[in-house]
Amino acid sequence: MTSTSGVTVRGLTCTYEGGSRPALAGVDCDVPPGSLTVVMGATGAGKTTLARCLTNIVPCFLPADRAGEVLLQGEPIADRRVGELAGRIGMVFQDFEAQLFSSDVTQEIVFGLEHTGVAPEEMASRVRDALSAVGLPGFEGRDPGTLSGGEKQRLSIAGLLALQPPILVLDEPTTDLDPVGRSDVFAVLAGLRRERLAILLIEHDVGAAVAADHMLLLNEGRVVASGRPREVLADVSRCAEAGVRPHDVCRVFAALGLRDPPLDIGEAAVRLRRAGLVPTASCGAPATPHEDAILRVEHLGHRFADGREALADVSFTIGRGELVALIGRNGSGKTTLARHLNGLLRPTTGRVLLDGKDLRTRPLEDVAQRVGYVFQDPDHQLFAASVTEEVAFGPRNLGLSPDEVERRVNESLAAVALEARDADPFLLDKGARQRLAVAAVLALHPEVLVLDEPTTGLDWPEQRHMLELLRRMQRAGRTVIVITHTPWVITEYAERVLLLAGGHLRYDGPVRGFFADPGRVAEAAFQAPDVTRLGQALGCTPLSVEELLSWMPREPAR
């Protein structure tokens, strides 16, 4: 144990008070200075508990039985208050609003300095350095409330960096960010790694693991794999078992019987070519056009009360039974557009027609029955004491008979596969809460379903669960419009893409057409899924691993 070590964890076991099984069981891990360790695993695997044990949030805030050893730079942290560890370890979490306390960027950073007794004459330079480390110089006098999500998250990182901690822990810091905000945060981390910080990053997306030095795979509180990301990700089935979406390239290589998959797309393409594995077909089935229009948006424009233009001259038609992905940066107008589709917002110019009728002519309660809207955060609508009560709320508001309400509750809960009928909605995990929110809207029997980022914050099994549910809805004849930032959600489930940028509709067409043009994808600040980019390096545009594999020759050409 030398003083140059970053984090050392030995035999860490932790059981929350009242918990039935240990949240962590015998975890070992080392994060040396200047290295980035990624921790992955399903919800409940113990990732967050690990981060909280490193900062003593467990047991200081959340009572738990803890055994084993945590050393920060070789020193044990047992019996230290969280506040005492400030400056020795920093921790960032998903909810950036909860990490900002001030109405001024400089004060936000000064907060930690004042509370840890930093000398006043040193403060100005600390503020300057912290802001430049996160790429926010020039933001000194701004009100944090006016920053974008990505900027807020980088500001909360700066607030910790000002205390000069040698160790930084980040618990899903990019979950609520758009792709640009996400890559900005990752760029900050790369810089900190060069500055010799020891970084532990918890992430759901394997893309984050590619740039890491080390990867830890957790499953039900145990470390099931630990090593270089390239080695850990190569075991596709172990990743899948642990609830982590396997890396596309690794899946392709595993299916083709190739060893040691590289994580770099270019390198993977070279390896496949060398093995004679080049796709022979190069086009997928064209999307079937939907003739029967259900929603028609005509020259829609929206201006907020403060004069900002949120949407400008947006026109498109949605066919009955389509599954459409609505994409764009945060602030591009996606949510504003979506809220016009069920009459929550009124157009400033233009109009929205449902089955040929202008939405403005009908009360919201009426439209809500036909166009269901699932808000991004399920906690923005759950309030009832039980799951069944929650689902019954909507049908009761419609004035349906008790028998009909009962029937709809049963049918909706069956559709989302929720069995805990009497459970308290607030005690369900995030995935189940999200499905409950969908069930509550389904009970209104909408023909169109609009969902705002329904997979955000869910692990891979829960994401698939949600997406399969949407696909079933679509097959049953419903029209589904989903706002998302996740590339594979679009390629594997949607048929059509609507891209918004700065309030303008920049693309409206088939998914493959969107991703076939890398320039357009880059312009939209988006990234195609790895398998699509791999295919493009080989001359085709596959939308899924299965599709690319089906295009591969049966026998490798010699």
Added chain:
Amino acid sequence: MTLTLYVPAATPLHRLHPVTKLLALLGLVVAAFVVDRPELLLGLGLPLAVLLVLAGGGPHLRRFAPALVLIFAVTAVVWTFFYGAPTRAQGLQYGISMGIRLATFLVTGLLFLTTTRMEEVAYGLRRLGMPYLVGFTLTLSFRLVPVFFESAATIVQAQRCRGLDLRKGSWLTRLRRFVPVIVPVFIGALRRADRMAMALELRGFNSGRARTRFPRPGPGVGDLVAVAVVAATVLVYLSLWQRGRGSLGRFS
């Protein structure tokens, strides 16, 4: 959405020391409190309104114009009829001065909030002896209230999408209908408060080390001028009051 009235600008008024601003606020309120004669009150209110516009608070003045007019009208009417003056005319005079007084209070407050950040308010109060935690709670709530309202607005929309109608029914049914809005608002706030407590400690709150202070520019020439002007005004008004020259005469 923003809750604070602060207008970022670099006017001499903005640059005044927070303690100066707090003392000036207090002094001007006292001055407006001790006199009744409309011309004396206007002598305070009008220059302050001009300063407010110069400090970039013109939009606030427009925004609050209906409130100013309403306050003026209501107080004037109420005092005219209920003050118990011997004659209607005296009552009306008293009502008008009361209206101007309240409008002056409002303008003074607007001027203060337009030129002072929440952090500066807390800092100033702290220098005047308020406990640190009270000031911190004050700034934190100003940061959180807009977040809180934003989530409440989203929740109302989400429940309306499920057929909740907050407009129909009697007073009591409508109150009951707010349950689906209030519960998520509070649960959300509690969850966030939990996380915020963690984030605060992670940034060194409760670190056990002695607190230091971010260096701020001390009072300058501008502060001297401001203090002198306000102090002179207050003294003049106080002496008018003491000699009974500021009042409209007593009724018995």
